Amino acid sequence: MRMVSEIPTPVVTIEKDVLERNIRRMADLSRRHGLNLRPHVKTHNVPEIAALQLREGAAGITVATLPEARAMARHGMTDVFIAREITDWADLKELAELSQRADVGVAADSEEGVKRLSQVMADRGAKVSVLLEVDVGGHRCGMSKADEVIALARRVQDAAALAFRGIFTHEGHVYGAADLPAIRAIAAETVHRMRETADALAAQGLRPKVVSVGSSPSVKTATAFDGITEIRPGNYVFNDAMQVANGAAAEADCALKVIATVVSKPEPGRFVLNVGSKLLGSDRGRHVSDTGGYGWVVSPERHVISRLYEEHSVVDSPGTLAVGQRVVLLPTHACIVANLARAVFLVDSQGGVLEHWPNRRFSDG
Numbered sequence: 001m002r003m004v005s006e007i008p009t010p011v012v013t014i015e016k017d018v019l020e021r022n023i024r025r026m027a028d029l030s031r032r033h034g035l036n037l038r039p040h041v042k043t044h045n046v047p048e049i050a051a052l053q054l055r056e057g058a059a060g061i062t063v064a065t066l067p068e069a070r071a072m073a074r075h076g077m078t079d080v081f082i083a084r085e086i087t088d089w090a091d092l093k094e095l096a097e098l099s100q101r102a103d104v105g106v107a108a109d110s111e112e113g114v115k116r117l118s119q120v121m122a123d124r125g126a127k128v129s130v131l132l133e134v135d136v137g138g139h140r141c142g143m144s145k146a147d148e149v150i151a152l153a154r155r156v157q158d159a160a161a162l163a164f165r166g167i168f169t170h171e172g173h174v175y176g177a178a179d180l181p182a183i184r185a186i187a188a189e190t191v192h193r194m195r196e197t198a199d200a201l202a203a204q205g206l207r208p209k210v211v212s213v214g215s216s217p218s219v220k221t222a223t224a225f226d227g228i229t230e231i232r233p234g235n236y237v238f239n240d241a242m243q244v245a246n247g248a249a250a251e252a253d254c255a256l257k258v259i260a261t262v263v264s265k266p267e268p269g270r271f272v273l274n275v276g277s278k279l280l281g282s283d284r285g286r287h288v289s290d291t292g293g294y295g296w297v298v299s300p301e302r303h304v305i306s307r308l309y310e311e312h313s314v315v316d317s318p319g320t321l322a323v324g325q326r327v328v329l330l331p332t333h334a335c336i337v338a339n340l341a342r343a344v345f346l347v348d349s350q351g352g353v354l355e356h357w358p359n360r361r362f363s364d365g
């Protein structure tokens with residue numbers, strides 16, 4: 001069997017047992033609470049992992065972009081929610097084309113967005129389901145007032161080429177919460193706000209079929225999901241230093257690692273690795289998710305990466321590591337690494353290579 005030690009560094013590995021355990025645990029959580037699981041596959045963009053998630057009971061998948069949706073559809077995953085608004089004419093034409101081959105849901109949060117969606121779908125004889133985005137405090141996209149949601153739901157319902165499927169939110173501000181109780185409070189507030197919005201819609205004869213929430217720390221922390229029908233966690237398949245920092249995962253639950261090599265030790269108290277922001281990204285996390293740096297060296301000894309360049313990581317602390325030695329890194333944000341890597345390697349617990357998955361962003365168009 002080929003060993004990961006034979007592959008040039010930096011190399012991105014995914015440990016099979018940990019990956020499968022994470023997938024099973026989330027599937028169990030969703031079953032326990034009677035929720036549909038629609039994982040956000042932007043975390044990995046690997047159709048084989050998405051297939052595993054579906055095999056373990058996921059009801060469909062979530063993506064952020066049209067290329068992600070296309071890549072997954074090409075691999076037979078045709079129940080897709082695109083959890084970002086699509087408003088550009090050329091993109092909308094692509095969406096119409098995709099909706100002929102897949103059961104597509106798409107986000108909307110504006111009148112202009114719904115008008116464009118409706119026009120392009122109608123022109124092309126296509127139909128898509130729409131989920132209206134609700135802002136429960138993340139202040140990215142979404143409507144924060146129930147009245148706005150009701151008005152837009154009516155627009156969707158009146159458009160022949162659109163079907164009103166429901167509402168969704170992404171409570172991504174959990175990553176900026178102050179501490180674990182604050183994560184719990186955001187999770188509870190998210191459920192409460194979504195239920196309130198769903199009730200307001202129902203009172204107007206617009207009952208949403210889908211009421212969808214999702215971010216890994218909040219779905220793991222929430223104790224009740226009253227009124228929620230679906231969860232869309234993404235990062236949980238891999239976990240990373242941010243999830244460990246905020247308490248949503250243990251280090252043993254982290255499936256994705258980066259193996260790098262010490263290339264320089266210019267003076268005592270500093271060593272340098274052959275990987276930088278071009279693979280690791282430059283996230284540090286914040287507040288409860290603050291990792292204290294740009295990722296952690298976790299083996300053979302522990303260090304925080306204190307400085308990052310495009311192709312260098314600097315550890316400003318003494319260590320016993322020697323030039324030429326390999327180290328294992330736990331990145332701050334696994335989704336970024338999986339997106340930037342040209343390929344990831346599925347490995348067993350001994351470092352044996354089981355599979356090699358090219359990044360479909362590069363190879364699948």
Ligand SMILES: Cc1ncc(COP(=O)(O)O)c(C=O)c1O
Pocket residue numbers: 040043062083169170172214215216217232233234235236
């Ligand atoms: C719309 C949406 N849904 C779900 C998720 C999944 O969140 P997480 O990766 O924290 O599990 C994300 C993450 O960015 C998102 O943007």
